[in-house]
Structure formats: C-alpha cells, structure tokens
Amino acid sequence: MSENTAEGVRLQKVLANAGVASRRVSEQLIADGRVRVNGQVVSELGSRIDPAVDLVDVDGRAVQLDATKRYVMLNKPTGVVSSMKDDQGRRDLTEFTREWDERIYNVGRLDADTSGLLVLTNDGELANVLAHPRFGVTKVYIAKVKGQVSPATIATLARGVELEDGPIAADRARLLDASRGTSLVELTLHSGRNRIVRRMMAEVGHPVVELVRRKFGPLSLGPLQVGRTRELTADERGALLTIGREAAAERDAS
Numbered sequence: 001m002s003e004n005t006a007e008g009v010r011l012q013k014v015l016a017n018a019g020v021a022s023r024r025v026s027e028q029l030i031a032d033g034r035v036r037v038n039g040q041v042v043s044e045l046g047s048r049i050d051p052a053v054d055l056v057d058v059d060g061r062a063v064q065l066d067a068t069k070r071y072v073m074l075n076k077p078t079g080v081v082s083s084m085k086d087d088q089g090r091r092d093l094t095e096f097t098r099e100w101d102e103r104i105y106n107v108g109r110l111d112a113d114t115s116g117l118l119v120l121t122n123d124g125e126l127a128n129v130l131a132h133p134r135f136g137v138t139k140v141y142i143a144k145v146k147g148q149v150s151p152a153t154i155a156t157l158a159r160g161v162e163l164e165d166g167p168i169a170a171d172r173a174r175l176l177d178a179s180r181g182t183s184l185v186e187l188t189l190h191s192g193r194n195r196i197v198r199r200m201m202a203e204v205g206h207p208v209v210e211l212v213r214r215k216f217g218p219l220s221l222g223p224l225q226v227g228r229t230r231e232l233t234a235d236e237r238g239a240l241l242t243i244g245r246e247a248a249a250e251r252d253a254s
Contacts, residue, residue, distance in 0.1 A: 008048035011035065014056065018063050019234045034059050055245060062241035064234070070102050071232040071240065072120040075224045082109035082118065093120070096229050107131055111195055116141075116213030117221045119240075120229070126244040130217065135247045136190045138171055140215035141197050145206035149175055149183035153204050157187065161203045165193065168200060182209060217243060 015026035015035070029035050033043045036057050049056065051065040074096050076082070084105055086092045090112065097104050097120060107119040108131040121127055130137050160169030172188035183206065187197055198208045214221050218239035224230060232240070 008050045008054075010045075011037070011042060011047045011049055011056075012045060014049060014051050014065065015058070015063065018056075018065055020058055020063055029058055036060075057238075057242070057245075060242070061235075061238040062245050064237045064241055068102070069123045070100055070104050070121060071123065071237050072097075072100070072104060072229050073219060073221075073224060073232060073236075074118045074120055074229045075221055075226050076110050076115055076118045077227045078113050078115045081112045082106050093118075096120070096227075099229075108192060110213060111198075111211075114211045114213065115226060116211075117216045117219060118213075119216060119219065123244075125248075126240060129244045129247040130240065131192060133190055133192045135243065135250075137217040137243065138188050138190045138215070139213055139217075141187045141189070142176070142212050142214055143185045143187060143197055143201055143208050144210040145183050145185055145201050145208050147181065147183065147206045148178045149185055149206055151175065153206070154185070156204055157185075157200060161200055163199055163203060168193065168196060170200070 011030060012023050012026040015021060015029065016023040020026060021029065027045055030043055030045055030047070033041050035042055037047070037049055037054050039055075054065075056063045056065060074093070080091045080093065083092050084094055084097075093106055102122045104120045104122045105127075107121060107127045110116060110118055119130065129135050154173045154175050157170045157173040160167050168191055170187045170189055172186075174186040176184040176186055178184075185201070185206075187200070189196060197211055201208050219232070219236055
C-alpha cells in the first residue's frame with residue numbers, strides 16, 4: 001500500500017524527504033516529541049500530513065517542505081549593482097543566477113561599492129520579512145575607515161547619531177583594529193536605510209574606505225569566496241523559515 005494517500009503522507013517520510021534525517025531517525029524524533037505540526041507536538045508514528053499545507057518544525061526550527069523554493073547565498077563583489085537588470089549597463093546579479101532554472105532575486109540590497117553576503121531566493125513572502133526592519137533581522141558589517149577610531153566614537157555609534165533622515169544607533173559597535181591611519185569597525189544593525197553604515201561613519205568623522213557585510217540574520221559568509229554562490233544548508237534554510245513563520249504569527253496576532 002502506498003504511503004501517499006488522500007489522507008496525506010506519513011510524517012517520518014516527509015522529514016526524510018526534506019533531508020532532516022533518515023526515516024528511522026525521523027521516527028525517533030517524532031517519538032521523542034521533538035516534532036511539531038502547525039505548532040502542535042505530534043508523537044504518533046502513524047501521523048500523516050499534507051506537505052503542501054501543513055507547517056512542520058523540529059526542535060523549534062522550521063522544516064522546508066516546498067521543494068520549489070530556492071535559497072542561495074552570494075558573496076557579492078564590489079562593482080555589481082543589487083538588481084537583476086541595470087539600465088546603465090553595469091554588472092548586475094544575473095551573472096550569478098544562471099545555474100538555477102527558477103527565477104531568483106535579491107533580498108534587500110548592497111551598494112555597488114559594498115561587497116559581502118546577499119541572499120537570493122524565489123520565496124517572495126520570506127524575502128519581504130527579511131528585508132523589513134520591523135522584524136529586526138540584523139546585519140553585521142566590517143568597515144575599513146579613515147583615521148584612528150576611539151572608544152568614545154564606538155560608544156557614540158552605539159548610543160546613536162543624528163542623520164538627515166533621523167536618528168540611528170547601532171545594535172552593536174566594536175573596534176577590531178586601529179593602525180596606520182585606518183581602523184576596522186564592526187557594526188551590527190537592523191536598519192534597512194540606504195548607505196546607512198557609510199553615513200554613520202562619515203557622521204562621526206571616519207569615512208568608509210571598504211565595506212563588507214559578513215552576516216545576515218542567522219547566516220554567516222564564512223569562507224565563501226567573492227563572486228561565488230552556494231545554496232543554503234538545511235539548517236540555514238530552517239533558520240530563515242523560522243524567522244518567516246514567527247513574523248507571520250506576529251502579524252496575525254496584531
């Protein structure tokens with residue numbers, strides 16, 4: 001008898017197909033009460049679900065069931081605009097997306113002269129959540145700036161500066177190095193304002209020389225080389241989808 005029936009698909013098979021674990025290990029996860037369906041713990045091995053409708057998580061982390069969705073990390077080089085087509089003929093993101101049949105596009109933007117972590121996906125709903133400052137997805141930048149940044153300046157960045165479009169404070173500011181007329185500063189922000197790191201550093205008297213985004217929410221650039229892409233791991237996809245589901249729950253509750 002087929003496991004795929006009108007009543008749905010066995011939960012352990014769904015987990016195995018999603019790459020969570022082997023079917024036997026998935027059965028143990030279910031028996032241990034570590035699997036939830038639509039927010040409710042399911043511990044019976046005979047349980048069936050509809051993967052097209054139901055939401056599954058393991059240990060509180062979402063499981064991707066829609067295999068049509070793609071989630072890709074790009075280490076964007078400088079000189080590339082964050083667009084799938086540039087009217088001025090500059091390098092754009094299409095050269096990094098050709099290997100995927102699906103039409104994937106960028107989540108938020110990085111300035112042409114900023115390198116680093118950019119997420120590409122065809123999951124529009126999740127993209128909107130990740131790009132919206134309301135949901136507090138943080139980004140970590142490493143800025144090489146002119147001059148010797150002092151501890152007092154780092155404190156100012158964390159306390160907040162006044163820009164032409166309103167005040168802004170870093171969620172975290174850290175001085176990594178200061179030598180030979182330049183400094184390395186790490187800034188953590190959840191703001192989506194245009195060129196915000198460059199404007200903040202200019203405001204405190206230390207213009208940016210080079211800027212790279214190293215982290216985006218739960219994702220870290222790691223050893224990915226400039227100009228290269230890779231699909232997110234199951235754990236990374238789960239972390240992003242968890243953010244999306246929590247945002248949806250918050251939205252529905254408000």
